Structure formats: C-alpha cells, structure tokens
Amino acid sequence: MAVVDQPAPSAEAPVENVLTASGLTGETLTLRVLKGVPGGEQAEVAYQVPVVSGMVILDAVHYVQHNLDTDLACRWNCKAAKCGSCSAEVNGHPVLMCKTRVDDLPAGPVTVHPLKSFPLIKDLVTDVSRNYEVNRQIPPFTAAPDDGTPWRIPQQDIDRLYEFRKCIECFLCQDVCHILRSHDYSDRFYGPRFFVRVASLEMHPKDVLDRRDQTRDQGGLGYCNITKCCTEVCPEHIHITDNAIIPLKERVADVHWDPVRFVGRKLFGRNGD
C-alpha cells in the first residue's frame, strides 16, 4: 500500500490557492459547547475552529476533540445522517450535528447543547434509555395464528408504512415535543417516535391487535396538541403528525367519539369500517 503525503504548499503559492486546496475558507467559527456532568458545574466553553468548506457541526466538534479539548464527550457513529447518534441542539434547534452545515447557519457564534429532554451523562451525551423502556410497552407485531406464510401483500396495502420505516431513532422528535420537554410527561406519554411505531403496526394489513385503547390510555395520545414540532425537526422528513399521530387520533375517535359507528357496531357487529 502506498502512502501519499499531502504536498506542503510552496512559499510562492498565493494564499487563496493554499486555502482552496486545503478546503480552508480562511474564516474562524466560534463554537460554544455546553460542557459539564450531572450535579457538577455546567458552562458554555468557547472554541475557535478554522472553517473548512462544506463543514458540518460534527466536524467542528471533532476538531475541538482532536486539537483543543480531548475531554469533550460527544456521541456519534456514521456521520451520514443514518445512525441518529449525533443529535444535539445547535443554536437552540434540535438537529443532527452531522447534517447541519456551518455555512447554513447565521453568522456569529454557534452554540451546541445536549438534548434538553433527556438526562445528561456528560457534555453532549445524554441518556436516551427511557425511549427503549417506552418501546417495550408497545406490543410487538402480531399476526393471526392461522395466517400461514409466505404472505403476499399487495403494494397498496403496505405503501404508507414505508415512511414509518425510515425512522433512524435520533429522538429529535422526542426532544422537541413540549409534552416531554416542558411538562416532563414521560411517565404517561409515549412521544412522537412511538406513535410512529404504533401507527406502523396499527395500519399493518397483517397485524391483528387493536392498539387504539392502549395508545389513548397508556400512550397518552390525547395529550398531543398537534403543534407539529416533531415533524419540523425530523431529519428523515417523516410526516409524523399528519401520517401517524392524526390518523391514530382519528382511529381513536372511531371508537370513542363516533355515535354513528357505535350504533353500527351494536346493530351489525362490525368494527365500524
């Protein structure tokens, strides 16, 4: 294997060419990162980071880790907006750091804080295990016992479920949801990510469980007031509110808020569809 050293810029080369060749823009970014541990002192620490063309916030954090502060804690994995690990709040907005370009942000210092809705572990790393506890409360996919395989499912029956499968579990929606963020109802409210999961199971043509009452009672669906922040922050552009939460609310309304269907069920014993 050949190793090629990056040639050093010649002394005669114009400054602009050196900057362009290395990707440096000549600008410096002031990155203010909230550092600290639970119970200890937490404070924003400012770092000066040279800006590279196409730089994302995760690049800047890596620069800090490698050159300025090796103690800075940050969770990341793929750097391709597919693992959902590097969630943080940049300038107060919940985002993936690997998908947030520096040149898309307004000029001036950039703040990077950990997710507010989850317990802090250290610096930018939070404990998101609460989400997995919620996930365990949702009954898994359940097909009819006599529904033999292989299944042949027409495309139209499965079309709308693809969108829900795009979820990368970055938990930005859980972070931004005011019911979890401001009211701390994590003991009685599933949160947007898990309504997406319930919707994907509830709408599945082969799933036979009726999850509507559980979603209303245990999941706290009624707490959602449809302010759509979850949809706004989703890096996979899942229409969480329109395609998951509102359809679930309508399905709950079928059971509890529709006297016409109630009479239909009593008379004909049908499920109202």
Add this chain to the structure above:
Amino acid sequence: MSTQVTKVSPASLASAPHSGPGPIERILNSLPWWALPATVVTVLGLFGLYSVWTAFLTGGINQSGSYLSPFYSPTIWKTGPVSPALWVLGSPLLFRATCYYYRKAYYRSFFWDPPSCAVGELRHRKYRGETAFPLFLNNLHRFLFYLVLIVTGFLWYDVYLAFWAPNGHVQLGLGTGIMLVNVILLSGYTFGCHSWRHLVGGGLDCYSRSQLGQARYRAWRWVTVLNQRHPVWAWCSMFSVVIADVYIHLLRAGILIDPHIIF
C-alpha cells in the same frame, strides 16, 4: 478489462457548490421565534373582528344582484331580530376551530402551548392537552365536516346562480370569478380535511380485502394530495371568503360597478 477512474482533486471538492437554503427560507430561518405566533394572532384576530362586523353590524343580507356573500349562504331566515349569518357561520367557524391545522396555529399562537418549537413555555400549569373539557371536543371534527359539506354544496349553488344575470341571461362578471375561486379554495380546504382523509380510506388496514377497497384507496390518495397543502388551502380560503364578502359589500354600497359580459 478497463477501469474508469475519476480523478477528484481537493480543489474541486472545495469548490463544490452548495445551494443550501433558498433566500426565502433564509429569511424565515432568521426570523425570531415569536414572528409566526404574532402573525397568526394578528391575522386570525382581524378575521374574527371582520366576521363579527360583516355578520352582525352591517344590517341585512350582504347580497348584490345575483351575488350572495359566503357569510350569508345558505340564507335560512331572511328576517328577524338576529342576523341570518348567525345560522350559517356556526358550522364553518367550528369546523375551522377543530381543524387539525388551525389547532396547531392557535395552540402555538394563542395558548402558547408551546409558542414555538424548542422554546420554553411561559405558563407551567398542569397540562391536560386534549384529554379534558373543552379541548377534547376537538375530536368531534368529523361531524362538523358533515355540516360543512352541506354549506359547501350551497356555495356551489350560489356560484351557479351568480352566472345568471337578474334578466335571465348568462353573465360572466368579476364577481362570478371571485365567487368561483372562493368556492374552489373552500372545497380544496374542505376535501383535504384530515378527518375526511381518514373516513374515505385512511381508516382501512387492508384495501385489497375491503369492500370498495380499490376505490377507497384511490380516493385516499387523492385526498392526501389535497391534505399535503392543507395549511395553504386553509389560509387562502379564509382570505378568499373575506375578499368575496368585501367585493359584494362594495357593489352593494355602489362604490364599485361589477364589470361583466352578458350573453
């Protein structure tokens, strides 16, 4: 076997174009968080005040020739101590009040629950969302949809009547166009409703094995197209109702003369 190699230099990478957010998106992103709630409060507040004025304070039915204001259609009782608009306005206003889009707008703007995403709430009282009275009544949205369907039918009938001049000839006037655009926008808003989307087919799990499954699947997809622009339909139809009403007021007061062609 030949292999094609694409040479990539650091310089070409550095100059790779990045479009980023467009100019409008940049402006919107740079706005403070309170800009949207303040706008919604102002516009909805003005609309509310205008509705009260036109329905109750202008005296009589707002009608000019064959043009009838959408605030007064269908005209149920033409005389009496109470404005005829009272009997009409209830269902469209409640339909909008329970609409999933408007719920987002007023929860954010009027109730500050929350005022904007990732912004702390100013009131930290016990939060009940839509689990308790009166907000759980929003679940009745589908019944208001049924009522609004009837009103929308009458509005289409009004447009049909607007094509007929008082002397019985067909007319094409500016007012006809305004009323037609208004009813198209109102229909786009009404038939893009989330409840309608659910009722027409969204509530099914398995289209291939349901009665009329294919038809309901197709209907669901069409409603979804409208539903994706539900906020746009909501705002545009609200403005078009006001424009139609103002236009008819101006005709009625003799300030404007309706330009039209009679066939």
